[in-house]
Amino acid sequence: MNEKVICPDCQTEIELIEATMVGDIIECPECGTEVEILSLNPLKYRELIEEK
Numbered sequence: 001m002n003e004k005v006i007c008p009d010c011q012t013e014i015e016l017i018e019a020t021m022v023g024d025i026i027e028c029p030e031c032g033t034e035v036e037i038l039s040l041n042p043l044k045y046r047e048l049i050e051e052k
């Protein structure tokens with residue numbers, strides 16, 4: 001598996017590690033946006049809006 005998440009905020013490509021599972025939270029290394037993995041095949045994800 002060599003899937004990539006495109007950060008919805010800054011368009012950085014974030015490579016997923018092989019152990020990524022549905023429900024995992026990926027953090028963008030550039031802007032800190034958190035992305036939740038909804039599905040792996042096909043890859044679906046959504047930005048997590050953090051309430052402050």
Ligand SMILES: [Zn+2]
Nearest residue numbers: 007010028031
């Ligand atoms: Zn980002």
